[in-house]
Amino acid sequence: QVQLVQSGAEVRKPGASVKVSCKASGYTFSNYYVHWVRQAPGQGLEWMGIINAGAGSTTYAQRFQGRLTVTRDTSTSTVYMDLSSLRSDDTAVYYCARELRTGATSGAGYWGQGTLVTVSS
Amino acid sequence: EIVLTQSPGTLSLSPGERATLSCRASRSVSSNNLAWYQQKPGQAPRLLIDGASSRATGIPDRFSGSGSGSDFTLTISRLEPEDSAVYYCQQYGSSLRTFGQGTKVEIK
Numbered sequence: 425q426v427q428l429v430q431s432g433a434e435v436r437k438p439g440a441s442v443k444v445s446c447k448a449s450g451y452t453f454s455n456y457y458v459h460w461v462r463q464a465p466g467q468g469l470e471w472m473g474i475i476n477a478g479a480g481s482t483t484y485a486q487r488f489q490g491r492l493t494v495t496r497d498t499s500t501s502t503v504y505m506d507l508s509s510l511r512s513d514d515t516a517v518y519y520c521a522r523e524l525r526t527g528a529t530s531g532a533g534y535w536g537q538g539t540l541v542t543v544s545s
Numbered sequence: 546e547i548v549l550t551q552s553p554g555t556l557s558l559s560p561g562e563r564a565t566l567s568c569r570a571s572r573s574v575s576s577n578n579l580a581w582y583q584q585k586p587g588q589a590p591r592l593l594i595d596g597a598s599s600r601a602t603g604i605p606d607r608f609s610g611s612g613s614g615s616d617f618t619l620t621i622s623r624l625e626p627e628d629s630a631v632y633y634c635q636q637y638g639s640s641l642r643t644f645g646q647g648t649k650v651e652i653k
Contacts, residue, residue, distance in 0.1 A: 425649065449562060469582075469590065469633050469644040483640045486546065499612075519589055524601065525593025531637060535589035 426450040428520050428536035430459075435542045441508040444539045446520030450486060454478035455503040457528045460505045462516040463538075470516075474528070476501060510543045517541075546637050548570055549645035552600040557651040566648045568634035573614045577640035581610055581619045582633045584647075590633065594619060626652050 446458065460472040473484040474519055475494045482494050493506040517538040524533030528539040548571040556564055568579070577597035582590040592601045594610035597617055607622045629652045634645040635644055 459633075464604070468631075468633075468647045469584070471642045471644055473634070474640075474642065491614060502595050521590075524592065524595055528637070529578070531595045531601075531635060533592045533595075535591075538589055543547075 426522065426534045428522060428534055430518075430536040433540040433542070435544065437545055438511055438512050438543055440543075441506060442512050442541050443504055443506045443511060443535045444518050444520075444541065444545045446503045446505070446524065448477075448501045448503070451522075453496075454498055455519075455526050456498070458503045459521045459523070459532055460492075461519045461521055461530070461532075464513065464516040467516075472505070472518075476516050476528070477503065496517045507541075509532060511521075512543050515541065546641045547574065547643050548635060548640050549634050549643055551632075551634060551646075552647045553648060554646075555651065557647045557653055558624055559607065560624050560626055562624050564624055564628070564650055566619040566621075566632055566650075568612075568617040568619070568635060568645050570615040571625045573638045574617075576631065577613050577617075578636060578638035579610075579612070579617050580635045581608075583630045584633065585630045592634075596633075621650070624650075626653060628652065637653035 428447045459474045475482045496503045520536040521532035522534040526528040551566045579597045581594040584590040598610045630645045
């Protein structure tokens with residue numbers, strides 16, 4: 425069965441960076457796109473970016489351009505989300521999610537458990 | 546980017562009633578590439594509807610999606626207590642995916 429297992433909670437100071445991992449299993453890793461979505465406390469879902477796990481190509485939401493880097497390691501079927509220059513309003517639960525079908529033509533049918541990132545001085 | 550506006554913000558209904566949730570896009574969503582998600586407190590979102598009207602695997606048939614272009618609707622035909630949640634629409638017709646702000650469904 426498809427599983428996405430994320431790394432554990434992180435605490436960072438303002439200005440620092442954080443790297444969250446998302447290890448995939450149960451499917452052919454390179455065939456699917458993986459998203460990163462975040463949710464600040466009490467707020468809605470915010471789409472951050474997407475990676476083609478096969479080609480490694482990425483697209484980022486404009487508001488994260490220059491601060492967000494999404495990469496993948498095909499040898500370990502793991503996707504990484506690296507967010508730099510952290511601010512207090514980056515405090516959120518960060519989710520990875522895999523599309524339901526191949527080819528970036530569907531919604532996200534599988535989600536990781538979420539990783540809480542807390543930014544505090 | 547395509548902005549999705551959901552309404553109403555909160556819906557408070559009794560079990561057995563019908564819930565109608567709206568998602569309006571700032572411009573047409575190509576190929577009706579729109580999804581609906583359900584999120585309960587402390588849980589990851591769950592895909593309900595894909596392609597505007599196709600139920601995901603295991604989703605009860607009381608959930609249905611409709612619409613095209615820039616106007617989409619999620620209908621819950623007979624509310625159950627476990628349907629209490631926040632519902633989000635998301636478009637994937639553009640390379641820059643976006644979510645609506647969510648509609649909270651409360652069961653009286």
